[in-house]
Amino acid sequence: MRILKQNPILRLVNSYIVDSPQPTNISYLWNFGSLLALCLGIQILTGVFLAMRYTAHVDLAFDSIESIMRDVSYGWALRYTHANVASFFFIFVYAHIARGLYYNSYKSPRVAPWSIGVIILVLMMATAFLGYCLVYGQMSLWGLATVITNLLSAIPWIGNDFVEFVWGGFSVGNATLNRFFSLHYLLPFVLAALAIVHMLTLHTHGSSNPLGISSNVDKIAMHPYFIFKDLVTIYLFLLVLSIIVTQYPNLMGHSDNYIPANPMVTPASIVPEWYPFYAILRSIPSKLFGVIAMFAALLIYLVMPIADTSRIRGNQFRPLNKFFFWVLVVTFGILFWIGSQHPVEPFVTIGQVATTLYFSWFIIITPLVGIIENSLFDIALLAKEGNK
Structure with a gap:
């Protein structure tokens, strides 16, 4: 001691x-x-x-x-x-x-x-x-070193110059x-x-x-x-x-x-491993907005302390939120799967639906579920006070 x-x-x-x-x-x-x-x-x-x-x-x-x-x-x-x-x-x-x-x-x-x-x-x-x-x-060169770094070219005005800076040359x-x-x-x-x-x-x-x-x-x-x-x-x-x-x-x-x-x-198929966010990138036709969406898919976790409007802590007492949590898990799994497939139908459409649902979970579903739960909680309190 x-x-x-x-x-x-x-x-x-x-x-x-x-x-x-x-x-x-x-x-x-x-x-x-x-x-x-x-x-x-x-x-x-x-x-x-x-x-x-x-x-x-x-x-x-x-x-x-x-x-x-x-x-x-x-x-x-x-x-x-x-x-x-x-x-x-x-x-x-x-x-x-x-x-x-x-x-x-x-x-x-x-x-x-x-x-x-x-x-x-x-x-x-x-x-x-x-x-x-x-x-x-082959996957290192094409899947990441070439394809992913080329995404930087979507940056307006300086994109191509920035890619060359990262590469240290023209390739x-x-x-x-x-x-x-x-x-x-x-x-x-x-x-x-x-x-x-x-x-x-x-x-x-x-x-x-x-x-x-x-x-x-x-x-x-x-x-x-x-x-x-x-x-x-x-x-x-x-x-x-x-x-x-x-x-x-x-x-x-x-x-x-x-x-x-x-x-x-x-x-034949470029598959960045462990990156479901690659499916989000491919789901958006615009290269610039696809890159923004891919990075936003990561940084959106920062909004959770604000997006979750519920006064109840922990999912043990939130059955509605439990259900939508598993919706997010399934959506995440679908994005994993879509990222490993060729960008053809029906995978493109499925990826777009999964991408929309993924972002909706953070900015629409989570705040809405919190508002509903708060309302139900207030109703339960009023009913309890009325019984007294």
Whole structure:
């Protein structure tokens, strides 16, 4: 205890990890935060080792990764771990956001951690995009390095010049890979800093809970109760990850990315992985408005603290909101599916309907549901007062 009092770093760790009071009724759905922290740690560690042998050159990038896989001891494990944990990162972050939406974790006084979380999501997608380009396979070159960066040309007046600035020339080349490699190496450390700020702001008012009510009278220390609860899902994740890395390493990858990048041959289907927002982009005929809609689909989560007009906290007592939450989940799944299909009918029409429903959920359905619930709540109170 004396050492703890003298060391400010140990005091901080003790405050946030050991003695941090947590609501007793939080479930395993609150474990995604620790899983995401573990994923970020794994990505930084494996990324540092991979960077030691990677060569950011259009003629050598693909071969350098194959060399890591074949010539470096357990290089295949490093590369497959890095690639598959990136996919798990997206799975966990989507689940983490879904839990926050379901239990209204964005409401005051937790607006700050929610807003920082949205920024982390955007930055995480940018980091994954840059990393996927570094493989320099067919899907890396066409799906992301060419198609996605070309979206910047939709910016009025400066679009084409901006694309050339990002590429470092008139097409994807060595300058592009060097820039992407540098940023991909740097951004995870920025993500780690934001994650710490996210945790600091969360610590100010504590975690939310399934009931959405104050849990100040019923809290227990983080250690050992919730540390061991987190370890359950961490061990399960590591078990699944080890099976995928050793037995099914390409389960969540695209086969075209095992073909060296060829600027003269376009893949039959361009599918940016884990980006349902790509379907939103393709659903809008105008390139400029499509790009705006794609970025708006991410940033729209910032409006949730304002859009949710309901006075009731937590979905446990909001059956109408529960129904529409699952409507959003289904819509999100449809956008995932549409993004992997060719832009032909009926997929274009389905994508347009799903896009409209996606944005409507945030700016129309959620505020309207809150108004209806408030009205029903007031009627119930009046009826209760009348009975007295």
